[in-house]
Amino acid sequence: MSATPKLTVTTGPLPASEKVFKAGVIHPHIRVPMREISVHPTANEPPVTVYDASGPYSDPSVDISIERGLPRLREGWVEARGDTELYKGREVQPADNGFVSPAKMTPEFPVKNTPRRAIGGKAVSQLAYARAGIITPEMEFVAIRENLGRQQAHEALVRDGESFGASVPDYVTPEFVRDEVARGRAIIPANINHPELEPMAIGRNFLVKINANIGNSAVTSTMAEEVEKLVWSTRWGADTVMDLSTGRNIHNIREWIIRNAAVPIGTVPLYQALEKVNGIAEDLTWEVFRDTLIEQAEQGVDYFTIHAGVRLKHIHLTANRVTGIVSRGGSIMAKWCLHHHRESFLYEHFEEICEIMRAYDVSFSLGDGLRPGSIADANDAAQFAELETLGELTQIAWKHDCQVMIEGPGHVPMHKIKENMDKQLEVCGEAPFYTLGPLTTDIAPGYDHITSGIGAAMIGWFGTAMLCYVTPKEHLGLPDRDDVKVGVITYKIAAHAADLAKGHPAAKVRDDALSRARFEFRWEDQFNLSLDPETARSYHDQTLPKEAHKVAHFCSMCGPKFCSMKISHDIRDAAKAKDGMAEMSAKYRDGGDLYVPVKAPAPTVG
């Protein structure tokens, strides 16, 4: 086994930012993190509170050690519920790491934890508790987080948006969270074996969330790079992270990731199952898959993508598609079904999958194995046949008290996007929707974060609860750290644009604060309030680098004479010096004697 590589991750706060904590009321021991961005004292404005998914890494008071993992803050909460037991757990097998040679094996995570599972067949999911009328610490944590620190009844909240029938409340109470979870309209992905998690909710009536994908492939990337991608992606705002590794060392890499993840971790267990049968899809079996579910549930994976909607009878609907089946999991299951002339083992054994997941509170992400991978294939029969099946499976999962979200497309031109949302709401009982984009055109590989950012903003507005990011490398290769950041920022834009359009009561606070900073030439404040302060500052400094420029009432776009904001200030100052702009202008509103009519045309030109 090779030595543990030197692991460095990015730590420290973003500029002008402080991590603050709010305590619970029902559960006073909980400490809910959020980020306060301070502005210059001359602004005479309070800090702006924003949602913070970055975990302890951005807390300067925390000593980070990747080898130790994050604090196991939920351990006591789970134990206190008294419905789980520690048990021996499964032995790690060579197959779990893809039969990698010792020389190339990723070192094991140094701490071995004992896994928990439900006692006596109970469901230990947030859904089960919610249905029983219980407000868990996780639910209260979510409520406080979603409020971004605002106090009930101390603010005038302007509701200005179009939410297409959503029910975003003025103020999120723990009871509201419980109710949303109980009715399946929101999930709190929170495996009992992932106590390092800072709980969050995915649901139409909460802030729109985003997911970043990490994970190695057979061709490239190492554990150290993947852990840094986890930390890096959440630093910029990823709310959950999926480990989509398909190479070697899947088990060991995942342990390092989960032990260091403050956000929910999702996986596609089918990938590892395929590695266990040496990449031969036809050799997959229910037994290998089942074993993989348990292996991953014991590690603490918070949600599984399960492609149980790829049924044998659907596959022929893809025969004439331009891009066939573009989902890895979907193509693997289709290959298996056709080879064996059998119904999908995921579909057949679905209730057994539920029984496993309810014992650990792993949420379902019902996979869209037949999503369209090109504009030509959008909204076709294959895609919607699968969606119907996912609707059916949602009811079965709920019957077992399993939390469920539904995955969605893909490549969809703008005029076909709303139909996806409408159908999903109708067919899947309002379970949260979790889309990949969608990309609104195929013609721009290298820029698919943008082609998909357009579709993601729109489908988020229409009600999608979580948006899976797309990086500039989509269709071309595995993303690196820079691609991850660009993908995350793009999707934070899409999610926030959606929150604004839905009329989320707190969304506009940040836009307004930044625009005031911009108008008042508080350059540092403008940068610090933005999604990426470093980039904003460095772009500004490319043409105006001196510190004196940071109080300049212009930038290099227009220069000092032409800055419209500077001129706007001049106008307002002059107006104040006289009678006030309104009074000045009002005298002329009705065409008083100073109004000069338009002249007749002059006789010559030139």
Added chain:
Amino acid sequence: MSATPKLTVTTGPLPASEKVFKAGVIHPHIRVPMREISVHPTANEPPVTVYDASGPYSDPSVDISIERGLPRLREGWVEARGDTELYKGREVQPADNGFVSPAKMTPEFPVKNTPRRAIGGKAVSQLAYARAGIITPEMEFVAIRENLGRQQAHEALVRDGESFGASVPDYVTPEFVRDEVARGRAIIPANINHPELEPMAIGRNFLVKINANIGNSAVTSTMAEEVEKLVWSTRWGADTVMDLSTGRNIHNIREWIIRNAAVPIGTVPLYQALEKVNGIAEDLTWEVFRDTLIEQAEQGVDYFTIHAGVRLKHIHLTANRVTGIVSRGGSIMAKWCLHHHRESFLYEHFEEICEIMRAYDVSFSLGDGLRPGSIADANDAAQFAELETLGELTQIAWKHDCQVMIEGPGHVPMHKIKENMDKQLEVCGEAPFYTLGPLTTDIAPGYDHITSGIGAAMIGWFGTAMLCYVTPKEHLGLPDRDDVKVGVITYKIAAHAADLAKGHPAAKVRDDALSRARFEFRWEDQFNLSLDPETARSYHDQTLPKEAHKVAHFCSMCGPKFCSMKISHDIRDAAKAKDGMAEMSAKYRDGGDLYVPVKAPAPTVG
């Protein structure tokens, strides 16, 4: 005067591309350029024809000399109409170049052309000809260009879109173009003094167009950089270019730009007028402005942004805005009006402006001086008061046979975008709409090409005819060459996504060709068909650089075992070897004897 700097611009075709020309029928002498992208012979597919705004620079058979300028291809067309005369023209004044010292003056363009103007007060605009029932060479040029080489009745055109009441035809005829121009629903910006222009149309029923902004500021940039930005931006797809220079040498720089521009050039004459009065807005006069209009019309500017909608009585409506007036021209006019306690001289002298513009066929771009510069200010009273005025001015301009388009916002959250389109259609008689974005959130300086790309795609879908690009440098500084490219590509994405969603009959051809190339692992074809082949190729090569990789049936995202497209091919091959996928799958469609029902749950887990 300093020596002419060494001028290099980017020339040569894009990969796998050939510039082809189609001849006119009504006007057989016209040669309309378009670009054919060839794919690998094994694909057995014809080249894909795409719109080409790049001009002679991408034609390897043309010898480019910036000092000579482009061929004056329209000169004969204008002369043949017999309704214009050559005349002495105006002398260039020191004020025209901002009183720059000889040491810092940009050299004059080496060739001095004699300007033309209408004879005897006639209107020589495309609108006047269209109304008279004349199909000009410009109109036929546009019709051929908009058809992208497709032949009438030889293709089955699928109309799949939602155009919100637009009238995009299956096939564009010269008569259709004439009719759209005659009713004011489209414009062909084509100053008689810009014979180098390859004519194009801006209108809701044509392909959505994009504009790139270039121009120096007092702080930075030179003529050589600006000419290269012109060539560079059109290479990547800019359909028009605005020269927004606000520094010195405005006149001389503009001459270099227009003489080398195959696309329409727009300006904001107010900027140069302000330079002529040493930057003191209050010192502006109608006479200085009028002189500037003539100066620029003689040079060949194709459209003028005129902020005649900023009326005195509107200005107080901006008093409580978060970001005041963000338009340079709008803020200058507001300052002038308030200082003088007078109605805008642009509004008062509007008919005289029309008389000048109709004599050269300069189109109006009625400026949105009161557009919202923040989410908070979107769709407010100031903005719509100005829009009402622009509607009134449109009718006046049309009365004078002047072509008109209407500028639009700005910063607008998604739920408020459609209202802008609906109001503009209603108030401005269906004159083409030309928006700046809009940006759908304020919180991402450094990424405003993306925040605005979202809004631009949507408003283009709703009917906006041209989208003014935004670069990553928006709000931060003057864009450089790289920023220009990113802005152009982003806006090509937005425009094309809009064409697709509107159901433009030819839009999907490129998406489908690229997706077929993707599915068949014709990597080079995928890159070559994309908006930015170099970037797509280089991103792919970051992890798989060898030539052998260009025929690999995978990339580094998933590797050889997990590539869903590879697996999709395997499935199809296997199905063909048996009875065909449809037959195989159909046997199981109705749950035949190979369907195994879902098992009862297993009694234990873990």
